[in-house]
Amino acid sequence: xxxxxxxxxxxxxxxxxxxxxxxxxxxxxxxxxxxxxxxxxxxxxxxxxxxxxxxxxxxxxxxxxxxxxxxxxxxxxxxxxxxxxxxxxxxxxxxxxxxxxxxxxxxxxxxxxxxxxxxxxxxxxxxxxxxxxxxxxxxxxxxxxxxxxxxxxxxxxxxxxxxxxxxxxxxxxxxxxxxxxxxxxxxxxxxxxxxxxxxxxxxxxxxxxxxxxxxxxxxxxxxxxxxxxxxxxxxxxxxxxxxxxxxxxxxxxxxxxxxxxxxxxxxxxxxxxxxxxxxxxxxxxxxxxxxxxxxxxxxxxxxxxxxxxxxxxxxxxxxxxxxxxxxxxxxxxxxxxxxxxxxxxxxxxxxxxxxxxxxxxxxxxxxxxxxxxxxxxxxxxxxxxxxxxxxxxxxxxxxxxxxxxxxxxxxxxxxx
Numbered sequence: 001x002x003x004x005x006x007x008x009x010x011x012x013x014x015x016x017x018x019x020x021x022x023x024x025x026x027x028x029x030x031x032x033x034x035x036x037x038x039x040x041x042x043x044x045x046x047x048x049x050x051x052x053x054x055x056x057x058x059x060x061x062x063x064x065x066x067x068x069x070x071x072x073x074x075x076x077x078x079x080x081x082x083x084x085x086x087x088x089x090x091x092x093x094x095x096x097x098x099x100x101x102x103x104x105x106x107x108x109x110x111x112x113x114x115x116x117x118x119x120x121x122x123x124x125x126x127x128x129x130x131x132x133x134x135x136x137x138x139x140x141x142x143x144x145x146x147x148x149x150x151x152x153x154x155x156x157x158x159x160x161x162x163x164x165x166x167x168x169x170x171x172x173x174x175x176x177x178x179x180x181x182x183x184x185x186x187x188x189x190x191x192x193x194x195x196x197x198x199x200x201x202x203x204x205x206x207x208x209x210x211x212x213x214x215x216x217x218x219x220x221x222x223x224x225x226x227x228x229x230x231x232x233x234x235x236x237x238x239x240x241x242x243x244x245x246x247x248x249x250x251x252x253x254x255x256x257x258x259x260x261x262x263x264x265x266x267x268x269x270x271x272x273x274x275x276x277x278x279x280x281x282x283x284x285x286x287x288x289x290x291x292x293x294x295x296x297x298x299x300x301x302x303x304x305x306x307x308x309x310x311x312x313x314x315x316x317x318x319x320x321x322x323x324x325x326x327x328x329x330x331x332x333x334x335x336x337x338x339x340x341x342x343x344x345x346x347x348x349x350x351x352x353x354x355x356x357x358x359x360x361x362x363x364x365x366x367x368x369x370x371x372x373x374x375x376x377x378x379x380x381x382x383x384x385x386x387x388x389x390x391x392x393x394x395x396x397x398x399x400x401x402x403x404x405x406x407x408x409x410x411x412x413x414x415x416x
Contacts, residue, residue, distance in 0.1 A: 005215040006037035006174050010183060010205035014222045015279045016127050017046035019082030022134050028220065028282050029135060029178065037174040039208055041183045042131050043201040044123025045079065048072070056119045059107040069104070073097055076126055083134045092139070093129045096122060113152035117195045124182035124201070132180035140179050143187035145169055146207055148194045154336075155186045155194030157207060166211035174212075181208075202260035206274075210266035217272060219259070220279040225287030226251075226258050229301035238298050242288045247297065247385075248274075254383040254410070255304040255340070264289070300385040301395065304340065307379040308355035309402055309414050310363070312371045313348045320349045327370060335363040340381055341412050343405055350403060352381050352414050376402065379414050387411040 011025050029040065044052075051072050058065040080091055100122045107115055125141075132139035145165045148155030173179050183201025186194045196203050202219055209217045226248065229237040245268040252261040258276060267274055268291070277286035312328055314320065328349060332339065337359050341352040355377045364373055379402065384391050392411055404413035 004037060006039055006170075006212050007033055008039045008041065008205050008209045008212070008214045008217045009033065010041045010201055010217065010219045011043065011131075011279070012201060012219075012221065013043045013046050013048070015220050016042055016044075016131060019079045021279075022079070022083060022131055024279060025131065025220075026134055028279060032282060033178075038178045039170065039174065039212070039214075040131065040135070040137070040178060040180045041201060041205045041208065042124065042127050042180065043183050045076070045127045045130075048075075048123040048127070049120060052120045052123050053116075055104060056107065056116055059104045059119075060109065060112065060115070065104065069101065076130070080130055080133075083130065091129060091133055093126050096125050096129060114150075114192070117152050117155075118193050121182075121185045121193045121195055124185050128180050128182045135178055135180060137178040137180045138173055138176065140170075140173065140181040142181045142185055142204070143193055144191075146186035146196075146204065148186040148188060148196070150188055150192070150194070153195055154197045155188075157186065157196075159210075161189075162207060163211040166208060170208075170212060197260075197262075199257075199260045200262075202263040206263045206266045206272075209272050210270055213270065214272055216275060217267060218275040218277055220277055220282075221258060222278065222280055223258065223276075224278050224281070224284055225276045226256075226289065228298050230257060230303065233303060234301055237301075240287050240297060241285065242290070242292055242294060243297070244292050244294065245289060248289050250410075251300055251302065251385055254385065254412075255302045255381070256300065259289075297386050299387050299391040300383075301391070302383040302385065304354070304381040304383075306355050307340065307352050307381045307414060308360060308375055308377045309350060309352050309379055310360070310373060310375045311348050311350040312367065312373055315370065315372055317347055319346055320344050324371075325349065328367065331363055331366040334366060335359045337363060341403065341405060341414065343403060352379070352403065355379075376416075379416060381412065381414050384411045385409065 015025055016022055055065050055068055076093055080093060103119055129139055147158040147161040183204035184195055186196060188194060205217050225239045226243060227237040227239055231237045245264050248259060249264045252259045271291060273288060273290040275286055275288055278284050314324060337353040339351045339353060343350050367373055382395055386409055399415045401413045401415050
């Protein structure tokens with residue numbers, strides 16, 4: 001990489017959860033990236049996205065929302081005062097909250113997903129404004145730069161347009177000092193806000209890195225690096241010192257929570273290494289994800305809760321044919337239900353998806369004329385990557401398995 005290639009740092013919600021966390025972020029930036037061109041991508045503070053989803057739901061149903069909106073204001077005001085001190089001049093975040101209030105007043109029962117994107121994106125706007133103020137850095141609205149289509153809540157990036165816009169706007173700013181922008185958020189050519197899917201801030205960092213030919217991306221987490229499992233669930237999880245793009249992409253696909261599934265592809269295409277480091281212990285080595293060869297890895301345990309197991313049977317007991325599957329896949333795509341696991345028998349086809357009552361009901365309506373559809377929700381999907389007999393025995397013991405599947409390197413099962 002050229003000496004002037006920028007660094008991209010991404011800080012998630014836990015690393016900007018309050019004023020103390022933002023000051024820790026400032027310390028990390030000052031001690032690890034001094035003098036380097038740096039783009040900082042931030043998520044919403046703490047549980048702000050959840051709070052905004054609650055606000056949007058209340059407004060959409062015509063219910064009063066003044067109390068939770070006031071709590072959201074007070075939360076950001078307290079952080080701003082702690083960072084700037086009492087009596088400081090009003091910051092841009094206050095106007096952003098006023099804009100949010102006006103948007104909520106205009107919510108109507110139509111265009112649910114489109115309105116969701118306009119409202120929930122305010123979390124990243126607010127957090128990035130507070131972080132930029134704390135760093136004394138330049139604030140950048142990413143929505144005119146990260147160009148997407150109108151697939152609300154999971155915008156598809158227009159890569160040629162985004163690269164052209166980013167390369168025109170950012171290098172002159174980066175030459176002047178650090179720049180702070182938002183993760184998770186993009187925009188259409190017509191100026192509407194889109195979002196890139198939950199946990200999409202990692203993806204945003206990769207988008208910017210790809211467009212800028214960055215030297216590296218660092219994702220700052222509350223864990224020591226990329227681990228073999230969530231340490232809150234598996235206390236004996238181990239850290240991978242280094243791991244290949246391909247192995248990490250597979251883990252992300254199956255639901256590993258450290259890396260967003262879309263993040264690795266643009267980085268791998270341009271050979272941009274990804275580092276996962278701890279904001280709790282910034283001096284620790286973390287994990288390096290790049291193009292490399294390594295020996296067999298310790299088994300990785302991945303858990304996805306909130307799952308739904310759907311089973312489809314033809315009404316005339318005919319075999320599940322390619323024509324049947326085409327109809328089922330088409331309906332799943334139309335309902336925007338992502339398949340996490342699938343399996344077929346002679347007369348039935350089963351899939352495991354993330355559960356959404358609204359989307360499942362849409363699917364049932366689409367297929368009611370051709371198939372009997374049964375489903376169970378509130379399930380858990382476990383995946384063991386690089387499994388062995390002891391790891392399978394450990395995870396399945398005492399559980400009721402509703403569906404299981406294994407390949408050469410991956411074992412998955414759905415349970416209650």
